[in-house]
Amino acid sequence: MVMPVPAAVLTESAVPGSMNDVRRSNLALVLGRIAQASADTHLTRAQVASATGLTKASVSSLVLELLGAGLVCEIGLNPQGERGRPGVGLQLNPDRAVMGMEINVDYIAAGVIDLSGTLLVQEIQERDNRDSDSGPVMDALALLAATVASAAGKRGVRILGGGLAVPGLVDAATSRVLLAPNLGWTGVDLDLTRLLPGTALGVALFNEANAAALAELQHRQANGGSGFLFVSGEVGVGGGLVIGAELFTGPEGHAGEVGHVVVAPEGSLCSCGGTGCLETVAGQDAIFTAAGISGSRTRSENMSALVDSLTAGEPGALLAVDRAGKYLGMALASTARVTDIGSVVLGGHFAVLDPWLRAPLVASLEKYAPGRIAAEQVSLTAVGQAGALLGAAGSVVRSLVEAPYLVQP
Structure with missing residues (x-):
């Protein structure tokens, strides 16, 4: 996991305020550098000092505090990049x-x-x-x-x-x-x-x-900070908007609610109180109902039944998923126009249904927002249900x- 690191080193002489605040900031700086190291790299105290600009004595004192809190631990000797006697490597405490x-x-x-x-x-x-x-x-x-x-x-x-x-x-x-x-x-x-x-x-x-969306961002950080919209398909349809490698939630924290973009103005009443939301045609329950799948089974059993029906080529199931893909593409096209995102990650049942959903989704994107989101920019979740x-x-x-x-x- 790649962790963000504070941008600047705080020193006692350069920053006004309490000494306690300075120490807390430098403590975060040191832990951040240790957290940033790759799994097979264990920075020594000297290497942390060089990377942060802090003195070796300060780093040693801060590391001692992190060791005491149980957040880091020492591991072996690290001869890389050291002159003379190798230093002891540091890593986040796996316990x-x-x-x-x-x-x-x-x-x-x-x-x-x-x-x-x-x-x-x-x-x-x-x-x-x-x-x-x-x-x-x-x-x-x-x-x-x-x-x-x-x-x-x-x-x-x-x-x-x-x-x-x-x-x-x-x-x-x-x-x-x-x-x-x-x-x-x-x-x-x-x-x-x-x-x-x-x-x-x-x-x-x-x-x-x-x-x-944050889990997807953590997975994608090694490949740069391009923005994307994560679409979560469950009973409802949720969305998480990432812009410039940061989750964007808006002034009230509610941005990204793609499931409640109106795609069928004359459609069904939504659980949110609105009418014709994406959720009413592309949520799990909506797809199951349209495909004629219902009863006392659990939703996981319903999803298995739906996949079986799709694999068998049953027209009702194919039509239900085709309809969901069409309206999902319509909602994503509108969202892309407003937010200027060019990449989408599908999660939940949208990822499960991708073999049948993708074609109508891509066709809808091309119809309503031509050139805005390329087919290859529609990817599946890398982290799965968890x-x-x-x-x-x-x-x-x-x-x-x-x-x-x-x-x-």
Whole structure:
């Protein structure tokens, strides 16, 4: 995982303010440099000092603090780039981790990633959360989180905090779900402290599509900072907009809601209260209904049945997915015109249905926004179904790198 690094070195003589602020900034600078190193590179104290412009004595003192907090550890000797006696290499502590969690319409999930971004443990539990009170859902997630934390603990891993992704508009500062129509939640305050009690960083709240977009961004950073729109296909349709290697959420934090772009003005009522939104024709339930797939089966079983029908060439299924692809392309064309993005990443059921969805999607893009998004710029998710929890957890790791003083020795 590539971590951002503060742009400038703070020195006691150059920056006004408290000495404590200077030390905290330099602590983040040192941890950021260690986090930036590739998996097979273990920087020494001298190399960190050279890279940051800090004195060797300052770096040694800061590293001692990071060692005490358990955020880094020493590993072997590093002879590369050293004169004389080799130095001791440093790396992020593999025994420290954060937990990503997700509440979606038909499942809850929890996974533990270490500070380098490696997924260590993951559990997904199917559960019908539609129109459920938040209390029982949080109870179930707390039990799942405890189970996953216990599994990580048996491997000697200590969890420092976590992130929770939900399919709706959120106010992270107040831990409130403003609107999650497919869950039936409006203005719901979540007690996040019950999920990971006693952890240093607590739990942060994220929009599911934005979190998944962040996971895609982390994966793509090695290839540059071009922007893209991540489209999450679940019961609803979510979107995360990345511009210049940064997630763009808008003034109120709600940008990227491509699922509620109107594509069929005379169409069906949407769960958001609007009419003719993309979600009403390209969401999972809409596709299942149009394909004649329903009943008491779970959504994963419905998706398997849909794929079987598509593989068999059943006209109803093919028509339903063709229609979804057409309207998805229409929504993406409008979004591309407004945001100036030229690349799209498909996740959720859009990735699963790609063999049948792509042709009508590309044709629709070419019709409504010719030359704006090339066919080769429509790619599939690189992080899969775990994207939301990986993105939520990864955001917490980045916050930790920027403020390591939050974890006390």
